[in-house]
Amino acid sequence: MKLVVGLGNPGREHEATRHNAGFWWVDRLAARAGAHLRAESRFHGYAGKVVDGGRECWLLKPTTFMNVSGRAVQALTQFFKITPDDMLVVHDELDLPPGEVRLKKGGGSAGHNGLKDITAHLGPDYWRLRIGIGRPVDRDQMVNYVLNAPRRRNAADRRSHRAQPRYLAVAARWEERGGNAEVAYEGVRREVSGVRSNDCTAFTPNSSPLTPHCFI
Numbered sequence: 124m125k126l127v128v129g130l131g132n133p134g135r136e137h138e139a140t141r142h143n144a145g146f147w148w149v150d151r152l153a154a155r156a157g158a159h160l161r162a163e164s165r166f167h168g169y170a171g172k173v174v175d176g177g178r179e180c181w182l183l184k185p186t187t188f189m190n191v192s193g194r195a196v197q198a199l200t201q202f203f204k205i206t207p208d209d210m211l212v213v214h215d216e217l218d219l220p221p222g223e224v225r226l227k228k229g230g231g232s233a234g235h236n237g238l239k240d241i242t243a244h245l246g247p248d249y250w251r252l253r254i255g256i257g258r259p260v261d262r263d264q265m266v267n268y269v270l271n272a273p274r275r276r277n278a279a280d281r282r283s284h285r286a287q288p289r290y291l292a293v294a295a296r297w298e299e300r301g302g303n304a305e306v307a308y309e310g311v312r313r314e315v316s317g318v319r320s321n322d323c324t325a326f327t328p329n330s331s332p333l334t335p336h337c338f339i
Contacts, residue, residue: 125209126181127152128196130237133186139272141256142189144215145237148254149182158182165202167195181205192237193244200245207249212241215269219255227251 129149130142137143153160153171160171160182168185181203185195200210214237219225229248232238238251259268 124180124211125203125205126183126196126200126211128183128185128192128210128212128241130189130192130212130214131184132189137270140270141215141273142269144254144256145213146184148213148252149184153182160184162186166199170199189237191240193240193242196241197244207245210245211250211252212238213252213254214238215256216253217256217258217265217269219253219257221255221257221273223255225253225255227253 127149129145129147131137131144131146132140132142138146150160152158153173156173156175158171158173160169162168163170166183167187168183170184171182173180173182181199183195183199185192187195196210196212199205200207214235216225216233216235218233228250230251231247232242241249256269256273259265
């Protein structure tokens with residue numbers, strides 16, 4: 124794995140919204156790895172590098188706004204000659220309940236404009252880590268739903284859901300097993316197998332990556 128891209132929108136007004144789940148994930152991965160993300164105008168976003176065992180992996184948060192994420196991703200992949208096969212894009216997923224995560228390679232965009240633009244620039248054959256945010260009851264509220272912050276459940280409910288999957292382990296397993304995504308996915312599948320579909324996503328922007336916060 125040579126590049127991990129977290130999708131989201133820039134600006135304080137978007138920091139806590141569901142659509143920025145990809146940004147949260149990369150922020151916590153960077154913190155855990157001790158990597159510093161800094162503004163890189165040539166890559167149209169915040170970028171940083173993780174070095175482990177002689178291997179390098181770039182982290183990227185495009186600041187182009189979601190709908191034109193492909194410009195940032197293409198700029199970095201062309202500069203470092205990274206192929207889609209060595210790239211993971213982390214994004215929010217309406218088609219998964221909160222608390223579910225899926226790793227897949229290729230496929231369509233399912234209406235996600237960030238994926239749509241990346242595919243337009245690089246083709247569809249890249250890895251995706253889909254973080255479930257669920258769907259609103261009213262389909263007409265879809266835009267408001269993704270562009271608003273999730274509501275936390277009460278404290279008692281949060282205490283009942285402490286045993287959550289460690290989503291950050293995806294990247295670690297992938298690297299430890301020489302980039303074998305199928306093996307990494309199997310490990311994550313085992314971890315989430317006991318988690319109910321209405322359980323928490325992994326974390327909020329300011330929480331520990333291993334501390335759950337329940338969203339609805």
